[in-house]
Amino acid sequence: RHMTGEKWHSRARRYESELQSCGLEVAPVEFSDYHPLKSITVTDSKSRRGARKGSTSSSSSSSSSVAPDPLSSMLDGTDPLSMFAAASASESPPTLSQSRKRREKEDEVGVDFEPWSSKRGEILARFTTTEKLSINLFMGSEKGKAPSLASSAVSEKVRTRLEELDDLEEGSQRELLNLSQQDYVNRIEELNQSLKEAWASDQKVKALKIVIQCSKLLSDTAVIQFYPSKFVLITDILDTFGRLVYERIWSMCSDPRPLPDSFTADEVNDTAKETCLNWFFKIASIRELIPRLYVEVALLKCNRFLTKCGIQETVPRLTAMIRGIGDPLVAVYARAYLCRVRLASRTYFLSTLSHWLPSFTEISTAPLAFFPLLGWSALLLNSVMWAFRAEFIATRATDFIGMIKDCDEAGFPQHLLFGSLGRSLACADPPEAERLPILNEAWKVITKVRSPQDYINCAEIWVEFTCRHFTKREVNTVLSDIIKHMTPDRAFEDAYPQLQSVIRKILTYFHDFSVLFSMERFLPFMDMFQKDSVRVGVCLSIMDVFIKHQQEPTRDPVILNALLHVCKTMHDSVNALTLEDEKRSLALLINGFIRMVSFGRDFEQQLSFCVEARATFCNLEPVLVQLIHTVNQLAMETRRVMRGSHSRKTAAFVRACAAYSFITIPSLTSIFSRLNLYLLSGQVALANQCLSQADAFLKAAVSVLPEVPRSISIEGKLRSSEGFLLDFINNFLSALLVVPDHPEAGVLFLVRGLLNMVQDYTWEDNSDAKVHVYISALPLLAAMSQESYLYSIPKVDSNETLYGGDPKFLAEINKLCETLIGQVLDHLKTLGRDESIHRQGSLAFSLFGCLLAHGDLRNNKLNQLAVNLWNLSHKQGYCNTRTSVRTLEFIKHQAQQPDMVHLSDVLHRLTLQSRT
Amino acid sequence: MSASLDIRLKRANKVYHEGEVLAGVVAIVSKEAVQHQGITLTMEGIVNLQLSSKSVGVFEAFYNSVKPIQLITSNIEVVKQGKVPGGKTEIPFEFPLHTKGNKVLYETYHGVFVNIQYTLRCDMKRSLLAKDLSKTCEFMVHCLPQKAKLQPTPVDFTITPETLQNVRERSLLPKFLIRGHLDATNCVITKPLTGELVVESSDVAIKSIELQLVRVETCGCAEGYARDATEIQNIQIAEGDVCHSLPIPIYMVFPRLFTCPTLETINFKVEFEVNVVIVLHDEHLITENFPLKLCRA
DSSP states (O other): OOOSSOOOOBOOOOHHHHHHHHOOOOOOOOTTSOOTTSOOOOOOTTTSTTOOTTOOOGGGOOOOSSOOOTTGGGGGTOSHHHHHHHHHHHHTTTOHHHHHHHHHHHHHHTOOSOOHHHHHHHHHHHSOOOSOEEEEEEOSOOSSOOOOTTTTTSOHHHHHHHHHHHHHHHSOEEEEEEEOHHHHHHHHHHHHHHHHHHHHTTOHHHHHHHHHHHHHHTTOOSSGGGHHHHHHHHHHHHHHHHHHHHHHHHHHTOSSSOOOTTOOGGGSOHHHHHHHHHHHHHHHTOSSHHHHHHHHHHTGGGGGGTOTTHHHHHHHHHHHHGGGBOSHHHHHHHHHHHHHHTTTOHHHHHHHHHHHSSOHHHHHHSOSTTGGGSTTHHHHHHHHHHHSOHHHHHHTHHHHHHHHHHSOTTTSOHHHHHHHHHHHHTTSOOOGGGHHHHHHHHHHHHTTOOSHHHHHHHHHHHHHHHHHHSOHHHHHHHHHHHHHHHTGGGGGGGOHHHHHHHHHHHHHHOOOHHHHHHSTTHHHHHTTOOSHHHHHHHHHHHHHHHHHHOOSOBOOHHHHHHHHHHHHHHHHTOOTTOOHHHHHHHHHHHHHHHHTBOOTTOHHHHHHHHHHHHHHTTTOHHHHHHHHHHHHHHHHHHHHHTTTOOOHHHHHHHHHHHHHHHHHGGGOOOHHHHHHHHHHHHHHHHHTTOHHHHHHHHHHHHHHGGGOOSEEEETTEEEESHHHHHHHHHHHHHHHTTOOOOTTSOTTHHHHHHHHHHHHSOOOTTOOHHHHHHHHHHHHHHHHTSSSOSOOOTTOOOHHHHHTTOHHHHHHHHHHHHHHHHHHHHHHHHTTSGGGHHHHHHHHHHHHHHHHHHBOTTSHHHHHHHHHHHHHHHHTSOSOHHHHHHHHHHHHHHHTSGGGTHHHHHHHHOOOOOOO | OOEEEEEEESSTTOEEETTSEEEEEEEEEESSOEEESOEEEEEEEEEEEOOOHHHHOHHHHHHOOOOOEEEEEEEEEEEOSEEEOSEEEEEEEEEEOOOSTTOOOOOOEEOSSEEEEEEEEEEEOOOTTSOOEEEEEEEEEEOOOOSSOOOOOOEEEEEOGGGOOSOSOGGGSOOEEEEEEESOSEEETTSOEEEEEEEEEESSOEEEEEEEEEEEEEEEETTEEEEEEEEEEEEEEEESSOOTTOOEEEEEOOOTTTOOSOEEOSSEEEEEEEEEEEEETTSOEEEEEEEEEEEOO
16 A cells, blocks of 8 residues: 555534534533532521431531632641641640630530640640759668567568568658759659569569659659649659559459459459558558658549448548648649549539638639638639639639739749730630720730740730730730830840740731731831741741632732732742742742732733732742733733723733743743743733734744653653643644734744654654644644634634635645645554554554544545555554444444535445454 | 468458457468478467566666466367378368457557567478478457447647647747647547648748657556557648648548557556647647547447
């Protein structure tokens, strides 16, 4: 078969009638019908009375009216790392209202307390110290002590035990001084280990001794800020001890079968009871109050082995016993331990409180007037403010302020008390009339705090209250006070977490950026963030809030100036070490800002904003891409406003837009960004009747094509660029239909240029991409030879009009087609070998499809070529039988059209070969 | 080779009363059979009295200790001379706790100058080549409950500088007022000593409040008698400057073995007292003494 020199004739098309004949019928969708694209409507199930809670009905599936932006959702911290970052950022210092609110919500639900395990870690992390600590330990038993007088009668075992207990009480005391916190923790951990070892080696008395030693440490409040952590560490040991004893006694009852979990004292055998009783007698003789109390609490659960209601009876006694502890801090923690062991039931907690204070109900009603009577009122007050529900505190805030003012400053600094009060007021509201006096009173104290660290810790808390209830004026005052306190000696350097928290709180309450930036002290406040990383962090959070909450585009010069400044800070933080991800998220925020800038009809100002932005954000490629899109959009908006007919002025403006894009695109490094933007900008220019600009864009695109590398990096992996390139070329080809030929260049100048580039491009070895481009060019050429084109651009004459179906023009097209087909057929020949026979088949079938759709098969040669291609593609039996069958059906269907009768002739010559 | 001998009483708490039967097993554990010349059990109850050096001088105290008083003694041969097979062998035994004549089984008590102790000893006699095996085990005797119903006798107390005796310079004392009460001074030994104490006021901060349990032992002998008070235990009920006007519980468990119902015999007496001790921060020590009468109910 000699296949060169085929004649091409395009099939004449009547696009409109074709569209009508192949268009599907429109079926109306009833409201209740299922349709996958129909938006989900939510019927409010809450308003329906009697709706079962937790029902599985689909009405609970929610949909928001605004489709979430999958790109910006990344900023919500969907990726785990930024989630961690966000979590740790919000932890120190914690956004109080959130955590408190969450806790209170849990209360309502009925979960009485946070589980100890979560509280435990929080305490250890929070209460640390750099001060030196000391441990008073009563070291090991000294054997060979003088025998006691009662030697003869007391049995050996009893005596050694007594001696050991004596050692424990009077034994050689060793004081370890100057321990760092870590040393201290290690010491206690050593004690914990030796407790376990002693127990494992059956030295029960030694174990008890260790526990007593540990409990004694809790009477030392020398380094008060470490006390909570010490409490946690030591009660861990006590818990271990309690568990060991309980399990030991429990295991004594496992014969013949283990005790059920719900056992009663009746089921416990005498030996176990006796052992248990022994423990209690031993504990009862512990000399000092605090160890005796703690150890007894640790073994509280063991009361179950003795009597039915042993625990219930013991708890009130232990509670009363705590009154003997003079140090209120130690007493409160002892109470806390009792509560914790007593399964933290809330009713019990209240009864503990009622022991602690003369009457709990009285506090709820009386104006807390009796607190000052107590010697340690400041500390108590502080604890009350921490522990009680925020609502309770808030409604009595004025009373509390009165009491705080009455407190003795020496014992407990007032600013800490105000800090605790502020914490409550951050999540519950005091009566409206009291709010301003409260703020004034509080700030009067806070502003007098000398130490910047103390000051900012307290001020930071009160910012929330201020933002919650007052206007920008008050917040501005607070900000200026903070600036005044934190600027001397660059105190702000040690307070970045608190200052950041201040910003976060303001952003939580002030979403209107015109209000925010009209606070005079806001930007000066920002100036205190002088460490780059912190500064960028703050900028990020500002932009984040802006993008989330700014509804309307803005042209407010205050906002624009401030945010441009903020964004510039973010942009300027980018350096060679910045990670791609970081750059991406920065760019996303800046893009969000750019999208929100609109000068309305003042297009020129918008363009000059883009010029300024381009200069400012030149290091972030996605921002430049966004700017080009913005400018293109601006041109199209201008066109819309002018209803397609530009005046001289607007014509000049859209050309300026095109110029903006034309000089911006080359600075992009991503080749496909450049290609796509050249094409897009070319289309925009064309739509705005800027023919020479459009030509320039498209020419630039064609000239860039050879630069496309064979592989590009996508998300850090090297991928073949072929698919992207083919996509782009197809897109480009379809745009070329409406591009009129330049009067000075030859016919089909751009098409030829593109095809030349394609021919010269170094495609991958063994790739059919080039041939695919040739096959795709055929439909374009066929479309160009129609009398009227499939689409056109208003007010732009395309080749259809320019040539008006000139036979010379058509001949050019046909010649080009013939060349292309020739190229394809040559390529098919080279694919005759075994390994590529499959590719030959599918390429032949592609070309066959193209001929069928766009070629005029009345022409015998074309007709014969088509049949040959069909046979070639079916020769090896690799083609998809289903596709072939469908193709035949399509031809049959087409043949029924009036001017397509010739196809039935073709149909007869196409045979379907099965693979066998 | 090695054989072990053990006495296991039936009661886990090893507490028995007069007239009851002390029952248990002698347990012999050995890998091989054990040849022996008889296994005997000896049960004995003894009161040991010792004179304190304070009362009679060191020399006398050493030599002149009063002869022990035997309350009960009994000896039985559990197994005659022979062989105990290898493995674990348990031989049950029973001793009726009956006294001879008008002797009374006093309650077990471990004191300083008075000791009342009941032991059970098992001896396994063996041939010359092997060592004799012996095992001793103490068992506790409790008095029978008192018949008479005990009426609690609450005691109120008030301590001020004025109420104190034995003060050198009363004018130097800081001012204080401490009130309180004991629910009873005639106590059931198995129930704790209870009460309350309130620091109404004190010029000087309180350092500690303690309950000191004291035994008062009296021994009679030819030369007269010796009476000594010694501390049994000291229990702190308040540490540091406690909240004023808030009642602090007084609570103390009577330790086993070291306390017994108050006892008075011809030869010796065992009595108990409690001291409420208040230590002030300037090291002033204020003590209020309460004699107790312990009994079993």
